[in-house]
Amino acid sequence: xxxxxxxxxxxxxxxxxxxxxxxxxxxxxxxxxxxxxxxxxxxxxxxxxxxxxxxxxxxxxxxxxxxxxxxxxxxxxxxxxxxxxx
Amino acid sequence: xxxxxxxxxxxxxxxxxxxxxxxxxxxxxxxxxxxxxxxxxxxxxxxxxxxxxxxxxxxxxxxxxxxxxxxxxxxxxxxxxxxxxxxxxxxxxxxxxxxxxxxxxxxxxxxxxxxxxxxxxxxxxxxxxxxxxxxxxxxxxxxxxxxxxxxxxxxxxxxxxxxxxxxxxxxxxxxxxxxxxxxxxxxxxxxxxxxxxxxxxxxxxxxxxxxxxxxxxxxxxxxxxxxxxxxxxxxxxxxxxxxxxxxxxxxxxxxxxxxxxxxxxxxxxxxxxxxxxxxxxxxxxxxxxxxxxxxxxxxxxxxxxxxxxxxxxxxxxxxxxxxxxxxxxxxxxxxxxxxxxxxxxxxxxxxxxxxxxxxxxxxxxxxxxxxxxxxxxxxxxxxxxxxxxxxxxxxxxxx
Numbered sequence: 001x002x003x004x005x006x007x008x009x010x011x012x013x014x015x016x017x018x019x020x021x022x023x024x025x026x027x028x029x030x031x032x033x034x035x036x037x038x039x040x041x042x043x044x045x046x047x048x049x050x051x052x053x054x055x056x057x058x059x060x061x062x063x064x065x066x067x068x069x070x071x072x073x074x075x076x077x078x079x080x081x082x083x084x085x086x
Numbered sequence: 087x088x089x090x091x092x093x094x095x096x097x098x099x100x101x102x103x104x105x106x107x108x109x110x111x112x113x114x115x116x117x118x119x120x121x122x123x124x125x126x127x128x129x130x131x132x133x134x135x136x137x138x139x140x141x142x143x144x145x146x147x148x149x150x151x152x153x154x155x156x157x158x159x160x161x162x163x164x165x166x167x168x169x170x171x172x173x174x175x176x177x178x179x180x181x182x183x184x185x186x187x188x189x190x191x192x193x194x195x196x197x198x199x200x201x202x203x204x205x206x207x208x209x210x211x212x213x214x215x216x217x218x219x220x221x222x223x224x225x226x227x228x229x230x231x232x233x234x235x236x237x238x239x240x241x242x243x244x245x246x247x248x249x250x251x252x253x254x255x256x257x258x259x260x261x262x263x264x265x266x267x268x269x270x271x272x273x274x275x276x277x278x279x280x281x282x283x284x285x286x287x288x289x290x291x292x293x294x295x296x297x298x299x300x301x302x303x304x305x306x307x308x309x310x311x312x313x314x315x316x317x318x319x320x321x322x323x324x325x326x327x328x329x330x331x332x333x334x335x336x337x338x339x340x341x342x343x344x345x346x347x348x349x350x351x352x353x354x355x356x357x358x359x360x361x362x363x364x365x366x367x368x369x370x371x372x373x374x375x376x377x378x379x380x381x382x383x384x385x386x387x388x389x390x391x392x393x394x395x396x397x398x399x400x401x402x403x404x405x406x407x408x409x410x411x412x413x414x415x416x417x418x419x420x421x422x423x424x425x426x427x428x429x430x431x432x433x434x435x436x437x438x439x440x441x442x443x444x445x446x447x448x449x450x451x452x453x454x455x456x457x458x459x460x461x462x463x464x465x466x467x468x469x470x471x472x473x474x475x476x477x478x479x480x481x482x483x484x485x
Contacts (some may be wrong), residue, residue: 005283006255017428019428019437023436023437023438024436024438025437033423033445034348035348036423036438036440039424040393057091064396064397
C-alpha cells in the first residue's frame, strides 16, 4: 500500500517540473528541499494532492524536519494517517 | 472621530497592534496612502503621522489589511549565527559624517561626494577580493533596467509590487511629442507627462542585480557550476521609508551569483557565511549574521517568509550604524533552490539548476563603515587600513 502511495507521490513530484522527468537524482529517499524539488508553494500543492488523492490531511505536518523531507517518508506518513482513519 | 486634538497631523487609528509583524506593518503603512509619513504603536493601537489630513476610515481599512497580512506570522526568534562586537579601543565614528557626504537630490536619491564615492570604489574592490575571488568568479556586465516580462518570470512582480520603478517613454506619435515639447517651453510648466502620452511600460529598474544572470541563461544546458560577479544600480521605491538612514531609492548592488547543482549552491552558501565572519572579524565591523526573510508585500508573505526561515534560505549581515545605534543590512546571502532555474529553464548537468547569491549594498556598507570607524584610514582597524592602502596604491585617482 505504502509502495503505491510512494509511486503516486513520485509521479506528482516529477510532474511539478518538466526537468524532473529524466532526473536520475530524484529518488524516493532524496531530500526534496535540499534537491530543489519542493519549495513553499509546491509543498502546499503536495498537501492538496495528498488530501484529494489519499484523503489525508498533511496541513499540520512538519515537512522541514525529519522524515518528511523525502518521498518515502511522506508516503509512510500518508499510510499511517490512512490506517488511523480506517 | 479619530483625529488627535493636539496635533492634527498625528492620527490615532482604531486598529489594535497584533502580536507579530510590527516592523513589517510599520514599513508597509507608508503604502496605504501617499500622505503617510510614518506609523508606530502607542497604547496598543496604531498611530500615523501624515503630511495632509487623511480619511480615518481609509487609514483604518489599510492598517486592518496589513495587520491581517503580516500580524499572524510568528517569525522564529533565532540567535544570530555570528556576532561581531564593536572595536575594543572604544573609538566610534559618526553616522552624520557619512550622511554629510551625500547630497539628497530627491527622497532616497543621493549624489555621493568624493570621499564617499572613493569609499564605494574601495568597498567594491574589497568585496570582489574577499567574496568573488575565492569562488573563481567570472565577471559579467548587466543593464540597470530589466524587461518587465523577464522580471515577471521571477515572481518579483507578485512578491514586491510596492518596490517597482517603471521606466516609461512618450509614445511614438509626432503630435504627442510636439505637444509635450511645446508645453515644456512655458515657464513653470508641469514636466509630468499626461498618462495618455505615455507608451506602455516595458522596462523596470533592476530591483536586484542577479535577475539578469538567470534571464541571460534562459534555456541553457550548463556543464559545470558557475560563479558570476556583477554589479548594477538597483531601484526600490520605498515611499516614506526613504527617510530612514540607508533606505536608498537607487543604490549599488554588487553580487556574486552561483548557478549549478544543489550541492554547489549549498556549499558556496556555507563558504560565504564563513567568509562573512572572517571579513567582519578582520575589519572589526560590529554587527551580526542573522537569519532573515524577504519582505514579501502581498498575501504570499505567510507561506513564503515561513519557508525562507525554515529552510534558512536568507542570511543578512546587519551592521551597527555606530552612534546611531540601529543596525542595517549591508549584505545578504541567499539560496533560491530551483526557483530561478525553473523560471528560466536552466539545466545544469542534466538536472534543474539551483542558484544562490551573495549581495552587497555598497552605500549602506559605506555608511556603516564611516559610522563605526570614521573617515580617517589612520583610525581604522589594521586589516581594513592595510586593504585600503593596497587598493589606494593602485587606484588611478589616488596613487
